[in-house]
Amino acid sequence: MKYIFTLFLICSFSLLKAQTPYTIGETHTLHSSILNQDRIIDIQLPKNYSNENFSKGKYPVVYVLDGDFNFALLASLERFSTKFLYRPQPEMIVVGIRNTDRAKDYTPTKSKEKTPDNKLMYETSGGADLFASFIEKELQPYINKKFRTNGFNVLHGHSFGGLFAIHTLINHTNLFDAYIAIDPSLWWDNKVVYEQAKKEFKIKDFKNKSLYVALAHEEMGSSTDRLEHGSTIKKFCEEVMPTSNLYSSWKYYPDYDHGSVPVSSSYDAMGAIFKGIELPVKEIPQNPELLKNTYSSFSKKMNHLFVPEESLLIELIKYTQRVNQQENAKRIIDYALELYPKSSQLKTINKN
Numbered sequence: 001m002k003y004i005f006t007l008f009l010i011c012s013f014s015l016l017k018a019q020t021p022y023t024i025g026e027t028h029t030l031h032s033s034i035l036n037q038d039r040i041i042d043i044q045l046p047k048n049y050s051n052e053n054f055s056k057g058k059y060p061v062v063y064v065l066d067g068d069f070n071f072a073l074l075a076s077l078e079r080f081s082t083k084f085l086y087r088p089q090p091e092m093i094v095v096g097i098r099n100t101d102r103a104k105d106y107t108p109t110k111s112k113e114k115t116p117d118n119k120l121m122y123e124t125s126g127g128a129d130l131f132a133s134f135i136e137k138e139l140q141p142y143i144n145k146k147f148r149t150n151g152f153n154v155l156h157g158h159s160f161g162g163l164f165a166i167h168t169l170i171n172h173t174n175l176f177d178a179y180i181a182i183d184p185s186l187w188w189d190n191k192v193v194y195e196q197a198k199k200e201f202k203i204k205d206f207k208n209k210s211l212y213v214a215l216a217h218e219e220m221g222s223s224t225d226r227l228e229h230g231s232t233i234k235k236f237c238e239e240v241m242p243t244s245n246l247y248s249s250w251k252y253y254p255d256y257d258h259g260s261v262p263v264s265s266s267y268d269a270m271g272a273i274f275k276g277i278e279l280p281v282k283e284i285p286q287n288p289e290l291l292k293n294t295y296s297s298f299s300k301k302m303n304h305l306f307v308p309e310e311s312l313l314i315e316l317i318k319y320t321q322r323v324n325q326q327e328n329a330k331r332i333i334d335y336a337l338e339l340y341p342k343s344s345q346l347k348t349i350n351k352n
Contacts, residue, residue: 024075025094030142034134041139042067042096044075045147046082047311049093054310055340057091058150061143062270063135063176064096065106065161070262071096074156077267082309085281085319088271091309092154093147097139105131106160108167109189128164132172140175152304154273158182158262162213166236167193169211170200177304178210180269183258186232194232194240201244208303212272213237213250214265216258229258247273247301276301279308284316285325288332291316310340317349 025044032039048054064074075094082091099105103122110126143149155176157165162184169179170193186194215237218230237250249272253261276298284290291308299306308316313336320329333350340346 024072025096030139032134032138034130034138037100039100039134039139040098042071042098043143043147044071044078044094046091046093046309047079048091049148053343053345055343056148057310057340058148059091059093060152060154061093061095061147061149062154062156063139064094065155065157065164066102066159067096067098070156070158070161070266071098073262073266077270081267081270082311085312085315086278087312088278089274090277090306091311093143093149095139095143101127102160106157106164107188108163108171109192111189113189128167129171131164132168132175136172136175150305152177152302152306154178154180154270156180156182156266156269157184159258160185160188163188163193166197166211169206169209170196170204173204173206173209177208177302178212178273180212180214180266180273182214182262182265182269183216183229184213184233185229186236187229191228191232194236197236197240201240201246204244206244206246208247210247210273211241212248212269213241214261214269215250215252216256216261216265217254218258274298277306279312279316281316281319284332285320285323285328288320288328288335291332292335307339310336310343310346313339314345314349 025042028041028043030039030041046059062074064070071094074096078092078094081087081089101124104124104127106128107122107125108128111120111122113121115121140153153176155165155168157180162181163186165179165181166184166186168175213233213236215230215233241248241250251265251268253265256264277294279294280290295306295308313332317329317332317336320332333346336346337343337350
């Protein structure tokens with residue numbers, strides 16, 4: 001399965017020699033008064049978002065930092081994970097935020113670290129709170145106004161982006177429902193975010209919030225800061241995260257370094273955050289109530305309403321009919337029409 005998944009991603013990122021170029025999503029330019037600059041945002045909508053045969057459903061949103069390169073990964077993951085009956089995550093709107101100055105946007109404090117010639121290594125650092133304000137007051141309202149969102153938001157960050165994710169979880173907790181921090185740079189500025197987490201995780205209420213942390217294999221022979229990189233993440237996961245009331249999990253990736261770890265860990269992260277949403281597909285034709293019960297239980301766990309997508313329901317109906325459970329297929333159709341009463345294709349299936 002691991003190799004099939006890797007092959008899928010490679011194929012997704014490859015440009016085939018064809019008459020028509022293959023594109024992922026669409027690009028928007030959003031002027032930010034808070035940041036005093038234009039920001040380029042890439043957006044992929046769920047496959048059937050604009051299909052007139054489907055009802056106008058609402059979707060969770062995953063906001064992807066370092067969108068210049070991580071957007072394509074998360075967009076491909078969304079398509080891969082929602083293609084079949086077995087879905088470890090829901091259909092989602094994917095929003096990639098391209099960089100202008102990542103050291104500025106993702107770091108919470110002004111660094112005094114210097115280069116060998118005594119110059120500041122990160123001259124513009126320390127703008128994380130301003131960037132969080134941009135997301136809260138400008139980007140999220142833009143996305144919510146322009147697209148059909150359901151109010152559940154996920155933040156995905158790698159390296160400095162992972163540092164920003166954990167800083168945001170602590171200081172702007174309600175900005176997102178779930179946070180993904182892949183090999184986060186917790187060494188930053190004498191471990192300032194790590195030290196804050198040690199205090200805040202014990203006393204702050206993170207009820208119904210989720211955090212997934214990935215730890216990559218660490219190469220030796222780097223700077224003092226980098227030598228503490230992996231050990232700091234490990235201590236954070238083992239000693240700090242358990243002190244909070246977060247839904248939290250983490251994983252060590254011994255076969256992947258800092259640069260390659262996002263591929264496997266992003267898939268794992270989405271599966272961990274949405275654990276409990278995948279259906280027991282083969283049992284449903286005999287017991288359709290499992291469909292409603294699964295989503296009811298997951299919604300209760302997340303304190304947010306989730307319902308099966310129309311595309312998933314249609315495939316379940318077809319599967320149930322194929323295994324000669326016609327009466328139970330009709331029960332799934334009735335449930336689907338409760339959720340999507342304007343669906344023309346569900347009405348057609350019901351007539352037949």
